[in-house]
Amino acid sequence: MEINTRRRFFGSIAAMAAFVTGSPLFAQQAPPAAPTAPPVPAPGPGGDRPRRGGGNHTHNGIYYFSGTGSNDGYPKEDHVLVTDPFEKHVTRTMDALKKSVERAGASMDSIIHLEVFLCLPHADSYTMPTGKARFDAHKAQYDALNKIYGTYFSPGKAPSRACMALEWIPGDSLIEIVGSAAVLNPPTPPAGA
DSSP, X not given: OOHHXXXXXXXXXXXXXXXXXXXXXXXXOOOOOOOSSOOOOOOOTTSSSOOGGGOSEEETTEEEEEEEETTTTSOGGGOOOTTSOHHHHHHHHXXXXXXXXXXXXXXXXXXXXXXXXXXXXXXXXXXXXXXHHHHHHHHHHHHHHHHHHGGGSOTTOOOEEEEEEESOOSSSOSEEEEEEEEOSSOOOOOTTO
C-alpha cells in the first residue's frame, strides 16, 4: 500500500470532519513569510531520508508528521502483524514517533497535537466482535493505549489528542498517529545542500 494512498485516506477523513464540524480547515490564511534559508526536508521514521511523497515536513517552526504506525522505521523482517499484541503496536508506534520528532529537532514534550487512529485486528484467526463486545474491545485498546502513551511525556506535558476507532489502517498496524510539534533545535542542513 502506497503512503500516498494512506495520506489521501486520512486527508479525506479530515476534510469530512472539518465539513461536519464547521472547522476552518479551508479558511484563507495570510501567505507565509519568505524563508531565510532553504527548507530542510524532515526525515521520515525509517532513517535520514525524507518519507516518500514528503508526508513529514517543517513549516514556520512546526514539524508536521503523518502516518506513523507500528511498522514505520523497522525493516521488513521486523514487522509486526495485526495478530501481535496491541501493546506491542502502541510501543513501536510511540518509539517511531519519538525518533521522528527528535530527528526533526523537536521533542515529545514539544508535540502540540496528535490524532490517534485505532483499529481492531482483521485476520482469519481473529473473530471480529459485534455489538457491545466490539465496544468493549475498542475500550480495552483505548485503556491499553493510555497506559503506554503517558510514559512518553513528562508529567503535565502530554499534548492535546483526538482518538478515533477505524475499520482498517494500512500497513498491518493497529494504530496510526498524525500530528504536529514545535521545533526546538532545527537540524543542520547537510553540507552542499
